[in-house]
Amino acid sequence: MRVFSDQDLIAALTPATAVEAMREAFSLLKKGEAEIPPRAVLTVNGNWWGVMPCKTKYAFTVKVVAVIPENRARGLPAVNGSVLVMSPETAEPLALVPGSTLTAIRTAATSVLSTELAVGRRVETLGVIGGGMEAEFHVRTALGYLSVGRVLISARKSHVELAKKVGGEAVDLEYLLRNSDVIFSTTSSTTPVVKGALLKDGFHVVSIGAHTPEARELDDDVVRRAKTFVADSLDAVSRESGDFIEPKAKGLLQGKEVTELGEVLERGSIVRPSIFKSVGVAVQDNLASYYALKYSD
The missing domain is CATH 3.40.50.720 (NAD(P)-binding Rossmann-like Domain)
Structure with a gap:
């Protein structure tokens, strides 16, 4: 299983690559080729937490993410979490991805695509x-x-x-x-x-x-x-x-x-x-x- 660092992720997802990924993501969503159960949303210590599963032909992913404004005072991202990537055929764990950096990259790429x-x-x-x-x-x-x-x-x-x-x-x-x-x-x-x-x-x-x-x-x-x-x-x-x-x-x-x-x-x-x-x-x-x-x- 590949464990990505923040810098690994930034190196792989250049702006052009990230925008292309989001173009395909929303194309799959429009075609009905992405299975997305409703996200589970929780309030933990007054902060928003979400659990977001998704299955496409490429991967099964589960993202656990939280928005914790107090993290800034701790020197941590306000949006924090992780993404587990698994094979949709075998359930083999393929990667663990830093959720805060992934969220920042994919959100920015989607804004730029729009x-x-x-x-x-x-x-x-x-x-x-x-x-x-x-x-x-x-x-x-x-x-x-x-x-x-x-x-x-x-x-x-x-x-x-x-x-x-x-x-x-x-x-x-x-x-x-x-x-x-x-x-x-x-x-x-x-x-x-x-x-x-x-x-x-x-x-x-x-x-x-x-x-x-x-x-x-x-x-x-x-x-x-x-x-x-x-x-x-x-x-x-x-x-x-x-x-x-x-x-x-x-x-x-x-x-x-x-x-x-x-x-x-x-x-x-x-x-x-x-x-x-x-x-x-x-x-x-x-x-x-x-x-x-x-x-x-």
Whole structure:
């Protein structure tokens, strides 16, 4: 059994490889070729934990992941866990993969894939809200796969350090919202950080936070202005994300295209202004793990 380190995983899943893995993951999901039982969600010591199984023709995977904000003070990732990869034919253990790094890579690659579908491979100004691990992987994946003119970064803290690290510009949130063509919101905030009234025309906003029914990263104005609301899984966001649950209850999604990433992949584009809402689907971990094994040394 292969035991991956974080660096092993980063080396195997380059931005191009990771985006291709996510393209295949959502294609399999659309075709019904991924078996995904409902995830088990638990609250442990006040923190969110999930157990996510998935079977494809390539692998059977089980991911155990937790979101523990207090980990940052411990010098650990806020999103932590592991993925066990097994043969779907023999149940032979094939790999143990670090869940925090895998989650960061596959989430960022999916955000970048949605961006390619919405605006193409060229982004004049990319705004990233957040200063943690997900924010860093989103910037690195975008720079490694897309052609990006400027990167603006804003967060409550750590954004100055992250901007220096990745070659971005540390700015205040209002400046980022007013000047970005594409926005990746990667926060743990439970109240909206993306204000629709401030956004440029033709925006594409990706939200990967707000993974509970009461939490929001996007305010109602973002939803009102959007023509398209894309989810990784409509079933998942309808149960787990306040960014979908509350606007739907208010009738704000009426008259808009509400669809899934797999559907968009079939036609090849997203109509802007657009939102991509991601809470994570087990097939992402399955394909990312398989591609890591496939492309590892």
